[in-house]
Amino acid sequence: MTKIYPFLDEFLGRHRLTLLLFFHRLLGIFSTADKKNHLLRVVQVDLNMEELLLCMMEQASSVISQIVEMTNALLSSMLPGLEEAQGIVRRRAMEDEQQQDQGVRLDVVVDNGRKRSAATLVEPEEEEEPEAAIVSPLQSTVCFVQPKHATFVPNLQDLHDSDSNHTPELLTRESCESLVDYVLHDTKVNQPVTKRPKLVPTGESQECLAGAVS
Amino acid sequence: MAAIGTNSAGRSGLKEDAKSPEEVLECLTCLLGVNFLNGAAAGEPMQKNGPHEWSSIPWEPSNATNEEAEDKEEEEEEPEVDFSSFPSLSLERRAPALSMDNAHRQGVQSHVSSLLSRPILVSNYQQEAAAEVGAEGEEQEGQGDNYMYGSADDSQDEEESDDFLATKLAQVPEMMLRNFFQSFSTLMNSRLRAYATFLARHGLALLDTSEFSGSSSDDLAVVEDGIVGVEQKLETMLEIGRLVSTNAIVTSFTAQKEQAKRTNNHGDEEDETMEVSMPIVMEAAIDITLPSPGDGQSGTVTVSFRTSGSITGKSRLV
Numbered sequence: 001m002t003k004i005y006p007f008l009d010e011f012l013g014r015h016r017l018t019l020l021l022f023f024h025r026l027l028g029i030f031s032t033a034d035k036k037n038h039l040l041r042v043v044q045v046d047l048n049m050e051e052l053l054l055c056m057m058e059q060a061s062s063v064i065s066q067i068v069e070m071t072n073a074l075l076s077s078m079l080p081g082l083e084e085a086q087g088i089v090r091r092r093a094m095e096d097e098q099q100q101d102q103g104v105r106l107d108v109v110v111d112n113g114r115k116r117s118a119a120t121l122v123e124p125e126e127e128e129e130p131e132a133a134i135v136s137p138l139q140s141t142v143c144f145v146q147p148k149h150a151t152f153v154p155n156l157q158d159l160h161d162s163d164s165n166h167t168p169e170l171l172t173r174e175s176c177e178s179l180v181d182y183v184l185h186d187t188k189v190n191q192p193v194t195k196r197p198k199l200v201p202t203g204e205s206q207e208c209l210a211g212a213v214s
Numbered sequence: 215m216a217a218i219g220t221n222s223a224g225r226s227g228l229k230e231d232a233k234s235p236e237e238v239l240e241c242l243t244c245l246l247g248v249n250f251l252n253g254a255a256a257g258e259p260m261q262k263n264g265p266h267e268w269s270s271i272p273w274e275p276s277n278a279t280n281e282e283a284e285d286k287e288e289e290e291e292e293p294e295v296d297f298s299s300f301p302s303l304s305l306e307r308r309a310p311a312l313s314m315d316n317a318h319r320q321g322v323q324s325h326v327s328s329l330l331s332r333p334i335l336v337s338n339y340q341q342e343a344a345a346e347v348g349a350e351g352e353e354q355e356g357q358g359d360n361y362m363y364g365s366a367d368d369s370q371d372e373e374e375s376d377d378f379l380a381t382k383l384a385q386v387p388e389m390m391l392r393n394f395f396q397s398f399s400t401l402m403n404s405r406l407r408a409y410a411t412f413l414a415r416h417g418l419a420l421l422d423t424s425e426f427s428g429s430s431s432d433d434l435a436v437v438e439d440g441i442v443g444v445e446q447k448l449e450t451m452l453e454i455g456r457l458v459s460t461n462a463i464v465t466s467f468t469a470q471k472e473q474a475k476r477t478n479n480h481g482d483e484e485d486e487t488m489e490v491s492m493p494i495v496m497e498a499a500i501d502i503t504l505p506s507p508g509d510g511q512s513g514t515v516t517v518s519f520r521t522s523g524s525i526t527g528k529s530r531l532v
Contacts, residue, residue, distance in 0.1 A: 040235045040238050040239070040490070040527045040528070040529045041296060041298065041527060041528050041529075042239070042242060042298045042383070042525065042526070042527050042528075043296075043298060043299070043489070043526045043527060043528045044298070044299045044300075044525075044526045045246070045299065045300045045301060045494070045523065045524070045525045045526075046301065046523045046524050046525075046526075047301045047303075047331075047496055047521050047522070047523035048521045048522050048523055049301070049327040049328075049330045049331045049521075050323065050324075050327045051521045051522065052303075052330065052496070052519060052521035053323065053326055053327050053330060055519045055520060055521065056397065056398050056401050056519060057401055059398070059517035059518070059519065060398065060401040060402040060404075060405050061405055062515075062517065063402055063405075063458075063502060063504075063515060063517060064402060064405040064406055064409060066504055066515060067406065067451060067454050067455055067458070067504065068409065068451060070454055070504060071447060071450045071451040071454060072447075074450055074454075075446065075447060075450060
């Protein structure tokens with residue numbers, strides 16, 4: 001399925017310079033004119049290599065960054081629906097968060113004398129096709145969409161509809177905990193039932209009661 | 215700066231053109247710079263920066279009319295073996311690579327810096343011998359400068375075989391230029407390789423995800439399409455990297471003569487040796503063409519480099 005390409009060990013190999021030698025008649029000992037006649041010979045040329053190396057690395061990185069940018073731009077042009085699809089993905093993610101925050105209420109169901117809860121979407125929206133998630137890795141340059149997020153995002157609709165046969169494997173622990181927290185704290189379903197106040201006889205009531213008896 | 219002298223004038227008549235050691239070193243520093251244009255015709259030499267030519271440097275004692283001095287030189291049985299040392303700027307590594315991980319990044323940087331600092335050695339004795347042969351060859355018209363080494367192809371093969379030895383000082387600038395470009399290409403290649411590795415690993419991570427037992431068919435389809443997307447990105451990036459080309463390279467060396475220092479090593483009146491050193495600045499620029507396979511157009515990016523250093527010359531009385 002996945003082809004691992006061999007890296008371009010010599011991607012610049014064909015640009016190897018064809019340097020031509022040309023020869024100069026040169027001794028390397030040069031005459032100078034001082035008070036006396038001196039011969040000068042070059043002993044050494046030193047360069048700050050660390051400074052040069054840092055400069056080379058910085059420039060190499062900048063070139064590669066431009067190559068990556070060109071790659072992204074080229075892929076965007078090859079897939080014209082890419083931006084729109086990514087917008088759909090982002091919008092869906094935001095909608096999912098909003099649904100988790102606002103759109104869930106708890107229904108208490110009595111089943112054979114045992115209470116259990118179920119989450120229900122108040123206004124379930126139309127599910128959009130998840131095709132946008134397909135192309136999300138194409139655009140990202142450094143941080144890619146985590147496959148866990150793309151694949152295992154909890155689906156509240158599934159939780160509601162498939163009360164009997166939903167697959168808990170698709171739910172992450174975090175999403176379950178957030179759902180339970182919401183149910184417990186925001187819908188007040190666990191508020192205890194108010195008991196009827198106990199009647200306490202007073203003096204007036206005692207008199208009424210005595211008159212009625214007499 | 216005006217040319218120091220003209221070698222075409224022959225061995226005589228150079229006395230009035232001779233300059234101070236500082237001026238000679240400054241001129242030599244300028245001559246270390248060279249530029250290479252990719253569009254140059256075959257057989258065309260690389261162009262030198264500025265008005266200087268190697269042949270313009272007085273290459274023999276200015277007292278050329280003093281025949282006694284020449285005789286004295288010829289009577290020397292064993293010539294003094296001295297070397298001129300220039301940084302090779304080469305990352306080519308013939309020994310096995312050191313095993314260093316990212317935790318020793320500083321060590322890697324020092325190691326690479328030491329590779330770049332490896333010297334190109336030019337033997338003083340070899341230069342003299344080459345100059346003598348060259349002088350004889352100059353008399354043979356039609357053979358020109360190729361007299362010493364035969365055809366240009368042979369000399370090119372010889373140059374490719376060794377990047378650290380030069381028989382003549384005039385070869386040094388081109389060797390430094392070639393090594394510098396190859397070193398930069400190596401760094402670019404390593405960066406591209408690192409990014410390609412990153413992409414490949416991301417594809418493998420997606421592949422592992424697709425094999426997750428609990429995934430539904432829709433999820434698997436999403437992951438598989440993601441893998442295809444990573445693959446397309448990897449292909450496109452490597453294709454663009456393969457088409458990167460270089461149009462021109464320029465190296466330039468500038469000496470700061472005003473900061474030159476003279477040092478008398480021995481303090482002995484009879485010992486007339488003296489060292490002259492001055493700071494230099496090396497600048498380089500490379501024009502890189504980045505193709506755009508989509509629209510067929512390409513853009514040129516110029517990257518520039520700069521570092522400082524020093525040049526040292528040794529002067530002795532004739």
